[in-house]
Amino acid sequence: MTRYAMVVDLRRCVGCQTCTAACKHANATPPGVQWRRVLDIESGEFPDVRRSFLPIACMHCDEPPCEEVCPTTATKKRADGLVSIDYELCIGCANCVMACPYEARSIVHEPKFAYGDTPIPSEAVRFDPERIGVSTKCTFCIDRIDRAAQTGEVPGVDPEVTPACVNSCISGALQFGDIDDPDSNVSRLLAETQHFRMHEELGTGPGVYYIWDKAS
Amino acid sequence: MLAVLVGALEVPGGTLGTTVRLNRPHDNRHDSVRAGEDGFMVQHMNPTDKEKWIAQPTGRNLHRTLVPIVGNSAWSQALGPTQLAWMFQRDRPADWNMPEPTLPDVWFIYRTNPAISFWDTRTLVDTIAKFPFTVAFAYTIDETNWMADVLLPEATDLESVQVIKVGGTKYVEQFWDHRGVVLRQPAVAPQGEARDFTWISTELAKRTGLLKEYNNALNRGAGGGAPLKDEGYDFSLDVDTEHSVDEIWDAICRASTAHLSAGQDVHGLDWFKENGLYTQPMSRFEWYLYPTMERHGLRFELPYQERLMRVGRELRNRLHEHEMSWWDEQLSEYSALPEWHDVPARWEHELVKAGAKPEDFPLWLLATKSMQYHTGGNVGIQLMREVSQNVRGHTGVIINASTAKKYGLFEGDRVEIRSHIGVTYGKAVLAQGVRPDTLVIVGQFDHWATPYAKDFAMPSLNTIAPMSLDLTDATGSGSDIVRVQLRKIEGEVQ
Numbered sequence: 001m002t003r004y005a006m007v008v009d010l011r012r013c014v015g016c017q018t019c020t021a022a023c024k025h026a027n028a029t030p031p032g033v034q035w036r037r038v039l040d041i042e043s044g045e046f047p048d049v050r051r052s053f054l055p056i057a058c059m060h061c062d063e064p065p066c067e068e069v070c071p072t073t074a075t076k077k078r079a080d081g082l083v084s085i086d087y088e089l090c091i092g093c094a095n096c097v098m099a100c101p102y103e104a105r106s107i108v109h110e111p112k113f114a115y116g117d118t119p120i121p122s123e124a125v126r127f128d129p130e131r132i133g134v135s136t137k138c139t140f141c142i143d144r145i146d147r148a149a150q151t152g153e154v155p156g157v158d159p160e161v162t163p164a165c166v167n168s169c170i171s172g173a174l175q176f177g178d179i180d181d182p183d184s185n186v187s188r189l190l191a192e193t194q195h196f197r198m199h200e201e202l203g204t205g206p207g208v209y210y211i212w213d214k215a216s
Numbered sequence: 217m218l219a220v221l222v223g224a225l226e227v228p229g230g231t232l233g234t235t236v237r238l239n240r241p242h243d244n245r246h247d248s249v250r251a252g253e254d255g256f257m258v259q260h261m262n263p264t265d266k267e268k269w270i271a272q273p274t275g276r277n278l279h280r281t282l283v284p285i286v287g288n289s290a291w292s293q294a295l296g297p298t299q300l301a302w303m304f305q306r307d308r309p310a311d312w313n314m315p316e317p318t319l320p321d322v323w324f325i326y327r328t329n330p331a332i333s334f335w336d337t338r339t340l341v342d343t344i345a346k347f348p349f350t351v352a353f354a355y356t357i358d359e360t361n362w363m364a365d366v367l368l369p370e371a372t373d374l375e376s377v378q379v380i381k382v383g384g385t386k387y388v389e390q391f392w393d394h395r396g397v398v399l400r401q402p403a404v405a406p407q408g409e410a411r412d413f414t415w416i417s418t419e420l421a422k423r424t425g426l427l428k429e430y431n432n433a434l435n436r437g438a439g440g441g442a443p444l445k446d447e448g449y450d451f452s453l454d455v456d457t458e459h460s461v462d463e464i465w466d467a468i469c470r471a472s473t474a475h476l477s478a479g480q481d482v483h484g485l486d487w488f489k490e491n492g493l494y495t496q497p498m499s500r501f502e503w504y505l506y507p508t509m510e511r512h513g514l515r516f517e518l519p520y521q522e523r524l525m526r527v528g529r530e531l532r533n534r535l536h537e538h539e540m541s542w543w544d545e546q547l548s549e550y551s552a553l554p555e556w557h558d559v560p561a562r563w564e565h566e567l568v569k570a571g572a573k574p575e576d577f578p579l580w581l582l583a584t585k586s587m588q589y590h591t592g593g594n595v596g597i598q599l600m601r602e603v604s605q606n607v608r609g610h611t612g613v614i615i616n617a618s619t620a621k622k623y624g625l626f627e628g629d630r631v632e633i634r635s636h637i638g639v640t641y642g643k644a645v646l647a648q649g650v651r652p653d654t655l656v657i658v659g660q661f662d663h664w665a666t667p668y669a670k671d672f673a674m675p676s677l678n679t680i681a682p683m684s685l686d687l688t689d690a691t692g693s694g695s696d697i698v699r700v701q702l703r704k705i706e707g708e709v710q
Contacts, residue, residue: 016587017603024599031598040608042648046616049649051608114598115668121404 003081003180004140004155005207006166007189008055012173015040015053022168023057026141028126030112035104035138036165054210055174057165058083058104058138059198062205066096066105066135074135081207082140090134097135101199102206105137140176156185191215221519244384246508255515256523260287264530271538276301276317282543283692284527297692302334303683305343309542325352331359333592333660335681335694336637355410356596358666368416371406376413377461379441379468379488384498391503396495397441397472399465399488414439414461422458431455434464441472449474449482525552528690542685549690563699566686572636576701579619579655581633583677583696586610586659595661595669609658612643613675615702616652620644625704632705635680635698641705642675655700 020037029035036057043050060083067075067083074089075096097105111132113119119127141163148154148161155161156177166174177186186209194213197206241247252258261284263269270280277297279286286296304317323344334340344350344363352361353370361367370376383395406412411419421430435452437443444467445452451467451474453459459467466485473483476496483494501507509516517523528550535543548557564574588604589595604610613633615625625631629644633655640662650656662676663669681698688694 015607017606020603020606021599024603031602034602034606037603037606040606042608044648046618046648046650046652051649121407 001079001180002178003207004060004145004176005081005179005186005209006057006060006140006163007175007177007186007195007209007211009173009175009189009193009211010052010054011211011213012171013038013053013055014171014173015051016170018168018170019055019165019174022164023138026164027139028123028128029106029136030108031114032112033106033108033136035106035136055165056102056104056198057208058100058140059102059204059206059208060138060140061207063203065099065101065202065204069095069099071095080145082142082145083137084139084142085135085137087130087134092133092135094135100137101202101204105135107133107135109133245390246502246505249505249508249512249514251512251514254523255513256517257509257512257514259285259523261285261527262288264527264534266534266537269531269534271314271534273314276304276320277692278304278314279692281314282531282546283690284531285524286691295691299334299683299688299694300692302330302340302343303685303688306339309540309685311540311542313538313540319347321348323347323350325350325354325360325364327353327593329358329360329592329666331362332662332666332676332678334683335678335696336683337662337676337678338638339683353413353416356667359663362665368420369409369411370416371402371410371412373400374403375406375410377401377465377485378413379439379465379472381440382493383495384502393498393500394495395498396476396493397469398493399469399485401489412461414464418458418461418464427458428455431457431459434467437471439464439468441468442475444468444471446471446475448479520552522552524550545686546688546690546692562687563697566682566684567636567699569686570636570682574699577634577636577699579653579700579702580651581613581635581655581657581677581680581698581700583657583660584609589659592660595659595663596666598668601668601672607658608647609645609656612645614645614647614650614656614658616650616654617646617648619652620646623702623704630705630707631675632703633675633680633700634703635682635700637682638680640675640677640679642673655702 015038017038020034023029023036024034027035036055039054039056041052041054043052060081064075064077064083067077071093072089072091074086076084076086078084092107094107097107108131111127113123144161144163145155148158151161153161156166156175159167163176166176175186175189177184179187179190181187189211190209192215193211194215195209195211197209200206250258262280264284273281275293277293277300279292279296280288282300283296286292301317305319308316331337331341331344341359344360347363350364351366351368352364353368354361354364355370355372378400379397380400381395382398383389383392418430421427431453432455435444435455444450449471451470453464453467462485469485469488470482473481473494476494481494483491488494528547531550532544532547535541567574567577586604588600588607588610594600608614613631620626625644625646627644627646631642631644633640633642642657657675657677659674660676660678661669661672661674662679663672677696677698680700681696683694
């Protein structure tokens with residue numbers, strides 16, 4: 001089996017938001033919609049203060065709460081671990097938006113462009129009316145993953161079939177791959193480190209792992 | 217000095233010796249390592265001895281006269297006394313015994329917007345407005361080119377051609393395993409009337425009768441990459457002919473690859489359009505200057521910089537010989553070992569001198585760079601604006617949470633930040649990771665002409681920071697710091 005997952009090395013993230021920008025560019029998300037972003041978190045009190053950066057997006061859960069509440073089966077859990085949305089089936093009811101504990105989903109009800117009502121040429125070319133009035137979120141760049149089956153390339157290894165955010169990361173904080181393959185880059189990385197998944201107590205089985213230290 | 221103390225002179229990021237910006241040859245800092253008379257690495261400082269000191273400034277920022285350490289390369293003016301040229305247009309010290317600076321006959325602006333990115337911007341704008349003739353390369357209207365007589369509509373980086381050196385250049389790229397050149401080529405056609413920078417430059421050279429000089433400069437390597445003619449290759453351009461953008465960059469591509477490969481490979485523009493970049497392996501021994509210094513038997517200058525002390529004393533003598541003492545405070549920085557200076561007191565003295573009370577301006581306001589906006593050229597891009605909002609401080613002025621409480625401020629409250637010369641407005645961003653006596657503004661804003669950015673309503677240090685000789689350091693520069701008072705205001709930020 002294959003279970004694609006993302007690994008975020010919190011020791012390496014500098015909060016530059018390059019992944020945020022790369023995602024917006026790769027997926028042509030409208031202004032205000034960020035399928036992924038990096039939280040800028042402060043802890044402690046002056047002068048004993050720490051600043052942490054936490055990349056967040058859809059966790060592509062094993063037990064996605066969004067799938068459970070979807071009345072039209074638009075949201076599906078795939079066999080390879082990706083949680084997908086069929087825009088043709090989605091009715092924009094927002095049940096999934098409410099159900100997701102990671103605030104990963106967005107719904108846009110009318111076209112939005114960078115500079116007012118008129119799209120700039122690149123927006124006009126890439127505008128997708130199918131995305132209006134439906135739930136959207138990080139897809140792990142699903143088209144790239146699916147291309148791997150045709151090309152024989154390996155997601156997480158070959159850039160053409162790897163999520164745009166991972167390719168863009170300036171510090172190598174983001175890694176992607178198959179955690180069911182013990183020899184994959186992500187499996188090896190997880191074996192060498194201490195890590196957590198966000199809100200693991202909710203039983204959602206997130207597919208994003210956060211490394212915070214080397215193995216004890 | 218700190219690098220010396222912790223034994224980290226030559227580690228990634230270390231800056232022992234030379235940078236390629238100030239030294240020749242500019243494409244390899246190792247080749248710039250030479251032994252000076254005293255056994256230290258030679259530094260091409262501006263002369264301070266009696267015979268060679270340049271008493272008559274050759275430019276409005278006085279860098280050859282006043283700032284020995286920046287040398288006299290194309291970068292020297294930018295690295296040092298950028299504000300003197302602006303400051304001395306307005307006021308000059310009483311014992312200024314040099315020619316009074318004139319307005320520039322023609323002022324060229326290329327990818328810079330000083331009308332918002334300098335200190336005391338209101339006064340600066342008044343000065344710019346007096347310039348008799350201003351030519352601006354521009355891909356959008358901004359606060360400076362608003363006053364231009366001629367706008368040259370330059371294509372953006374995504375619409376134009378350039379060959380850029382990568383690896384082995386300086387600082388971070390100095391520590392790469394490869395060095396070479398990369399092609400930036402148009403992703404889309406130029407919009408509207410925009411033209412490639414190379415096309416505009418060639419056209420300007422032709423119309424002003426400087427085509428021969430322009431082509432000669434290109435042949436010497438002004439386009440970057442490598443000289444177009446060197447040992448083993450010759451791709452030089454005919455100096456009397458107007459060349460197209462592609463012809464110029466094709467020659468630069470060929471020369472760069474021949475130069476990098478010692479003549480083994482020659483690739484033209486078409487090859488680069490397909491392949492993007494050309495690199496050669498770079499030895500890690502080239503990361504550090506130490507092996508080259510050792511080979512030349514050079515002494516380490518740090519930590520006791522007697523040469524710096526000497527040029528400072530010489531410069532003091534030269535200025536005093538010309539009955540000028542207005543640079544004395546700056547000259548005190550030329551010491552062999554660092555000395556303690558009461559730097560904060562300089563700002564208090566500035567307030568008193570201006571007739572203000574330091575206690576009325578109890579907080580420090582600092583400005584810091586923004587990774588997202590870098591030097592500000594992308595401030596009008598919606599995507600950058602959006603993602604920057606995820607980073608603390610990009611929505612207003614950062615205030616220590618305890619300080620904010622004393623002022624009755626909550627997150628997002630509108631505040632007035634006032635210095636003794638002006639006022640700026642923004643929203644409070646509460647944070648723990650900032651000193652209680654310090655406010656911080658990220659980036660440079662206060663646009664009033666640049667599309668999109670002019671609607672940000674962000675506060676600006678530049679609007680309220682003074683430009684004065686008392687706050688100028690020995691390089692002729694200053695700091696993004698000003699003493700301010702703070703208060704909550706009602707109503708919308710304008």
